[in-house]
Amino acid sequence: MLERYAPLFMPKTVAVVGASSKGNALPNVFIRRIREYGFAGEIYPIHPTAPTIDGLTAYPSLAATPKPVDYAYIAVSGAQIPDMLKVAAGRVRYAQVVSSGFGEVDEGKDLQQRLLEAARAGGMRLLGPNCLGIYTPRGRITFTEISPTEVGTVGVISQSGGLGTDIIRRGLSRGVKFSGLVTVGNCADVTPSDLLEFYLADDQTKVIGFYIETAKDGRHLFEMLRAAKAKKPVVILKGGRTGQGLAAAASHTGSLAGDDRAWIALSRQTGCVLVDTLDQFIDTLLIFQTLTPQPQHPTTRVVLFGNGGGTSVLATDCFARLGLDVAPFAQPALDALAALKLPPGTSITNPVDCPVSTLQQENGSVAEKILDEIYSKGKPEALVMHLNMSAFAGRTPPEVIENVLKAALRVQTHYPGQAHFLLVLRSDGDPELEARKRTFRDSALALGIPVYDEMSNAGQALAALQAHERFLHTRGG
Amino acid sequence: MTGVELIAAARAQSRAALDELAGKQLLAGFGVKVPRSVIVSNAGAAATAVAGLTPPLAVKVMSPDILHKSDAGGVKIGLQSAHEVGQAINAMAILPAIKAARIDGYLIEEMAPAGQEIVVGSVRDPDFGPLIMVGLGGIFVEVLADVAFRICPITRLDAEEMLAELKGAALLKGARGRKPVSRDAIVDVLLKIGGDDGLLMRHVDDFTEADINPLIVSETGAVAVDARFILA
Numbered sequence: 001m002l003e004r005y006a007p008l009f010m011p012k013t014v015a016v017v018g019a020s021s022k023g024n025a026l027p028n029v030f031i032r033r034i035r036e037y038g039f040a041g042e043i044y045p046i047h048p049t050a051p052t053i054d055g056l057t058a059y060p061s062l063a064a065t066p067k068p069v070d071y072a073y074i075a076v077s078g079a080q081i082p083d084m085l086k087v088a089a090g091r092v093r094y095a096q097v098v099s100s101g102f103g104e105v106d107e108g109k110d111l112q113q114r115l116l117e118a119a120r121a122g123g124m125r126l127l128g129p130n131c132l133g134i135y136t137p138r139g140r141i142t143f144t145e146i147s148p149t150e151v152g153t154v155g156v157i158s159q160s161g162g163l164g165t166d167i168i169r170r171g172l173s174r175g176v177k178f179s180g181l182v183t184v185g186n187c188a189d190v191t192p193s194d195l196l197e198f199y200l201a202d203d204q205t206k207v208i209g210f211y212i213e214t215a216k217d218g219r220h221l222f223e224m225l226r227a228a229k230a231k232k233p234v235v236i237l238k239g240g241r242t243g244q245g246l247a248a249a250a251s252h253t254g255s256l257a258g259d260d261r262a263w264i265a266l267s268r269q270t271g272c273v274l275v276d277t278l279d280q281f282i283d284t285l286l287i288f289q290t291l292t293p294q295p296q297h298p299t300t301r302v303v304l305f306g307n308g309g310g311t312s313v314l315a316t317d318c319f320a321r322l323g324l325d326v327a328p329f330a331q332p333a334l335d336a337l338a339a340l341k342l343p344p345g346t347s348i349t350n351p352v353d354c355p356v357s358t359l360q361q362e363n364g365s366v367a368e369k370i371l372d373e374i375y376s377k378g379k380p381e382a383l384v385m386h387l388n389m390s391a392f393a394g395r396t397p398p399e400v401i402e403n404v405l406k407a408a409l410r411v412q413t414h415y416p417g418q419a420h421f422l423l424v425l426r427s428d429g430d431p432e433l434e435a436r437k438r439t440f441r442d443s444a445l446a447l448g449i450p451v452y453d454e455m456s457n458a459g460q461a462l463a464a465l466q467a468h469e470r471f472l473h474t475r476g477g
Numbered sequence: 478m479t480g481v482e483l484i485a486a487a488r489a490q491s492r493a494a495l496d497e498l499a500g501k502q503l504l505a506g507f508g509v510k511v512p513r514s515v516i517v518s519n520a521g522a523a524a525t526a527v528a529g530l531t532p533p534l535a536v537k538v539m540s541p542d543i544l545h546k547s548d549a550g551g552v553k554i555g556l557q558s559a560h561e562v563g564q565a566i567n568a569m570a571i572l573p574a575i576k577a578a579r580i581d582g583y584l585i586e587e588m589a590p591a592g593q594e595i596v597v598g599s600v601r602d603p604d605f606g607p608l609i610m611v612g613l614g615g616i617f618v619e620v621l622a623d624v625a626f627r628i629c630p631i632t633r634l635d636a637e638e639m640l641a642e643l644k645g646a647a648l649l650k651g652a653r654g655r656k657p658v659s660r661d662a663i664v665d666v667l668l669k670i671g672g673d674d675g676l677l678m679r680h681v682d683d684f685t686e687a688d689i690n691p692l693i694v695s696e697t698g699a700v701a702v703d704a705r706f707i708l709a
Contacts, residue, residue, distance in 0.1 A: 218604030222628050261610075261626040262602045268642075269627055269635055475634065 011070035062088030089122035097129035131185025132161030152177020230271030271471030295472035306386030364403025500704030609671030
C-alpha cells in the first residue's frame with residue numbers, strides 16, 4: 001500500500017504541464033520552487049513547441065518523456081486535460097490538476113467526469129482538480145514559497161489550498177513539522193480517506209490533521225477511522241459546521257440534526273479530536289507531535305506554575321471548563337513547598353504563583369527546587385509552566401528567564417515520563433521580547449517541549465490530549 | 478409482513494411514510510416491544526375487536542393526511558371499556574380535520590405502563606449514512622435539544638455513552654424522587670435500531686428520517702408507543 005503512494009510523496013520524475021517559454025506562468029514558478037527546494041529527480045516540462053523551458057529539455061506531450069512520470073503537475077485550461085491524459089495512458093502515476101472550472105461549478109461537472117474517466121482509463125491517480133498540490137519534504141516537492149526542509153511527523157490533508165499554505169507557514173512558526181501536506185481540491189479521485197490510509201500506515205507520520213469542508217466519502221472515512229481505534233491521533237478542523245436542510249426536516253430527529261451532529265458523533269466514536277479554529281488546529285497538532293499520550297493514566301491533574309496571579313486564576317477557570325483538574329495540593333506537597341520559605345506574595349497551593357521577585361531568587365534556579373517538590377509530592381499528570389516575559393523585562397538580568405527554563409528542563413530529566421510538560425511564554429508584542437521568545441521557543445521545541453502563547457491555547461491542546469488518552473484508555477487496542 | 482413487505486406496501490400506495498401500525502410492526506420485527514393492538518374501521522367494529530386487549534386502552538386515528546394526530550384530535554387515551562372506545566371513535570369521526578381526511582381506520586392499543594419518556598430517532602446523513610439519536614422526551618428534546626447522535630452501526634459502548642452524554646441523564650437514575658428506569662432496556666432498543674444488524678443498517682436506503690416518540694421506559698422494560706418512518 002505504501003508503495004502505491006511513493007510516486008506522490010517521493011516522486012523520481014516530475015512532469016510540468018503549462019510552463020511557458022517566457023518563464024512567468026504558475027508552472028514555471030513550480031519548477032523554480034522544487035529546484036530551489038532540492039528536488040533531485042528529473043523534471044520534464046511539457047510544451048507543444050518549445051525545445052527548452054527554464055533551461056530544461058521540454059517534451060511535446062506526457063507520452064513523450066524519457067521515463068514514465070511519477071507526478072504530473074498540470075496547469076492549463078481544463079478542457080484540454082482529458083485528451084492530454086488519454087495519450088499518456090499507462091505513463092503517469094499521479095496527475096495533479098491545478099486548473100479550476102470542474103466539479104466546483106455546475107457547468108464543469110461533465111468535464112470533471114471526463115477527466116476522471118481519462119485518468120482511470122490510463123491507470124493514473126488524479127489529485128484535484130482545482131488543487132494547489134502537495135508539500136512533501138521527503139520528496140522535495142512543494143507548492144508554497146516557504147517550505148521547511150525538515151521531515152516531520154505531522155501528516156495533513158487539506159480541502160483548501162490557501163488554508164494548506166497557512167497551516168504550513170503558521171505551523172512552521174509554532175514548531176509543527178510535517179511529514180506531508182496534501183491539498184485535495186475537488187477530490188474527484190484521490191479522497192481524504194485515501195490519504196488517511198497512507199498516513200495511518202506511514203511510519204514517518206505520528207499525527208494526522210484534516211481540514212475538511214465536505215466528506216466526499218464520509219462513510220468510508222468513518223469506517224477507516226473507527227477501525228484505526230485512534231492508534232495515531234487525528235485532529236479534524238471542519239469547515240461549514242452550521243446546520244442546513246433543517247427547514248425540510250419532517251421529524252423531530254431531522255430538525256435536531258445539524259451538520260455538526262455527525263462530526264461530533266464521529267469524534268466520539270473514533271477518538272478524533274474536533275477543533276474549531278486554525279489556531280486550535282496548530283496548537284493541537286503541536287501537542288500530539290511533541291508529547292507521548294499516556295493511555296494508562298489519562299491526564300487529569302494539572303499543576304500550573306509561573307508568574308502572574310490573575311493569569312493563574314483565569315487559567316484555573318479555563319482549564320476547569322475544559323475538564324482539567326487544577327485542584328489544590330494535598331498536605332505533603334504544601335508542607336514541602338512551605339519548607340522552601342519562599343518570599344511573601346508566593347502562592348503554593350496550585351496554581352503555584354511565583355512573582356518575578358520569587359523566580360529571580362538564586363538567579364532563577366530556585367525554580368528547580370520548587371518544581372522538584374511539585375513533581376515528587378504533587379504528582380501531577382501535566383505541568384504547565386507559564387512565564388510572563390513582560391514582567392521580567394527591565395527588572396531582572398536577562399539570564400534569569402533562561403535559568404528558570406533550564407531549571408525546569410533539569411527537573412524533567414529527574415522525573416522522566418511522569419508528567420506532560422508544557423511551556424507558555426507570554427509576551428506583549430514588544431519586538432525585543434518577541435525575538436527572545438522565538439529563541440526560547442526554538443530551544444524548547446528542540447527538546448520536545450510544546451510552547452504556547454497563552455494559557456488558553458495550552459489548556460485547549462491539553463484537553464485534546466486528554467480526550468485522546470481517555471479514548472485509548474476505554475477503547476484502545 | 479416482513480419489513481421489506483411493509484415498505485413495499487407503503488410505496489405501492491405512494492405513501493411518504495409508514496403508517497403507525499406498519500412502523501410498529503417493523504419495530505416488532507427487530508425485537509422492539511410495541512403495545513398489543515387491533516385496527517378497526519369504525520366504532521361498531523370496536524366492541525368485539527377489543528376483547529383480547531387489557532385496558533386502559535388508547536385510540537389513534539390512522540390517516541396518511543394527518544401528520545400530527547393529537548393536534549387533529551385524533552388521539553384518546555385512558556379508555557377503560559369497549560363502550561368507551563366506541564364513543565371515542567364516534568367523537569373523533571365527526572371532527573372537521575378527521576372528516577376531511579382519508580381514514581385508514583382506528584388503531585386501538587393497550588397503554589404502556591407509566592415510565593420515563595425517551596425519544597429514539599434517526600436521520601440519514603448524506604455523507605455518513607444513518608445516524609441514530611436518543612434524547613429524553615418532552616421539553617428535553619423539544620425545547621432543550623438535549624440529544625446525542627451517533628453514526629450507525631453503534632456498539633453497546635456507543636449506546637451507553639450516548640445516554641451518559643445527555644444533560645438530563647440523572648433523570649434516568651431516578652432524580653427528584655422518581656423511580657430509576659432501565660438503562661439496559663434503552664441500550665437494548667438503541668442496538669436493535671442502530672446496531673450492527675439493527676433496523677437502520679438493514680434498511681439503509683429505505684428511510685430518510687425516523688422517530689420513536691415516545692419510547693416509554695420503566696424499571697424493567699421499554700415500549701415503543703409511537704413510531705414514524707419517513708420513506709426515502
